[in-house]
Amino acid sequence: MKIIPVITVDGPSGVGKGTTASLLSNHLGWHLLDSGAIYRSLALKVLKTDTEISDIETLVELASHLELSFKSVIGEPTLVFLGGQTVNQELRTESCGTIASIIASIPEVRAQLLQRQIQFRQAPGLVADGRDMGTVVFKDAQIKFFLTASPQERAKRRYKQLKNKGLDANIHALEKEIGARDARDSNRKVSPLVPAEDAIIIDTSQLSIDEVFHYCIDVIDKAGIKANLQR
Ligand code: DC
Numbered sequence: 001m002k003i004i005p006v007i008t009v010d011g012p013s014g015v016g017k018g019t020t021a022s023l024l025s026n027h028l029g030w031h032l033l034d035s036g037a038i039y040r041s042l043a044l045k046v047l048k049t050d051t052e053i054s055d056i057e058t059l060v061e062l063a064s065h066l067e068l069s070f071k072s073v074i075g076e077p078t079l080v081f082l083g084g085q086t087v088n089q090e091l092r093t094e095s096c097g098t099i100a101s102i103i104a105s106i107p108e109v110r111a112q113l114l115q116r117q118i119q120f121r122q123a124p125g126l127v128a129d130g131r132d133m134g135t136v137v138f139k140d141a142q143i144k145f146f147l148t149a150s151p152q153e154r155a156k157r158r159y160k161q162l163k164n165k166g167l168d169a170n171i172h173a174l175e176k177e178i179g180a181r182d183a184r185d186s187n188r189k190v191s192p193l194v195p196a197e198d199a200i201i202i203d204t205s206q207l208s209i210d211e212v213f214h215y216c217i218d219v220i221d222k223a224g225i226k227a228n229l230q231r
Contacts, residue, residue: 005030005125005225006140008133011147012182012193013097014154016204016212020147021129022077023213028127028220029228032072033120034080035130035137036100038113040091041068041082043099053099056108063112094177101181104131105188124228132191134199143223145216146195149205151178 007030009021018034025032045062046053053059072078079086090096103109117137120126128137134144149157155175162169185193195201200219204212 002123003140004121004123005142006121006133006138007125007127007143007145007220007225008138008141008196008199009127009129009145009147010131010133010135010193010195010199012131012154012178012185014157014178015147015149016157016209017129017145017147019209020145020212020216021127023209024216024220025127027213027217027227028125028225030125030127031120031122032078033117033126033128033130033133034070034078035117035128035133037070037078037080037091038066038068038116039100039104040096041080041087042066042109042113043096043103044082044087044090046099046103047095053102056106059103059106060108060112063109066116068116098177098181101184105184105190107190110190125225131185131193134196135194136191139196142225143219144196144199145219146199146201147212148201148203151175151182153205154178 007024009017009024011017021034022032042063045066046059049062051058051062067083069081070078071081077088080088080091114137120128121138130137134141134146152175155171155178158174158178159169159171202212202215
């Protein structure tokens with residue numbers, strides 16, 4: 001049986017991994033998994049149903065019945081549907097990110113969402129973005145990238161994003177929030193945010209998205225991985 005290839009792009013928030021993964025999947029003509037969107041969707045469900053984050057049984061129940069679907073069109077942002085409605089905007093809020101990070105530290109929740117992520121591995125290939133794609137979900141991935149950047153640089157990027165959207169933002173509060181989220185994601189017992197032993201680490205602090213993308217393409221080309229041209 002032919003193995004379906006996977007490229008993983010892991011790292012903390014604000015390192016450009018979502019954009020990089022999306023560019024790579026477009027370039028290769030492969031499927032894309034934004035695993036953070038799955039955790040964020042569960043977080044949104046938790047917020048909408050007023051579920052206590054300490055109520056593990058209900059969290060697992062919500063995770064097992066999450067009516068989640070993705071619609072991706074090459075070259076456009078993936079649309080996320082929860083219960084039939086697009087939730088892209090709602091998923092990107094700080095509260096959703098924070099709740100996602102908290103519930104993602106619960107082993108029962110991660111176990112419940114694992115199969116959903118594995119199912120994305122479909123021909124001709126998959127680019128998977130998250131925290132534990134290369135260490136847990138797709139340990140056998142052909143290429144593993146791990147993106148990093150200083151917390152200050154990531155806070156600056158987030159600040160710019162929010163300002164561009166006309167939203168209020170405080171750089172110091174953002175830095176603190178990023179630090180807290182990193183600590184939670186990196187210090188949890190299950191699937192902590194760490195690079196896989198065989199990951200290629202890219203510090204994006206001084207690099208543009210275009211430079212990161214071309215660096216990755218170079219690695220992919222050298223590995224002999226070809227784009228799917230039958231699109
Ligand atoms: O990538 P993101 O910011 O959308 O992810 C939101 C949170 O979800 C993140 O802080 C931790 C959690 N997450 C995770 O634990 N494992 C993943 N593979 C993806 C996200």
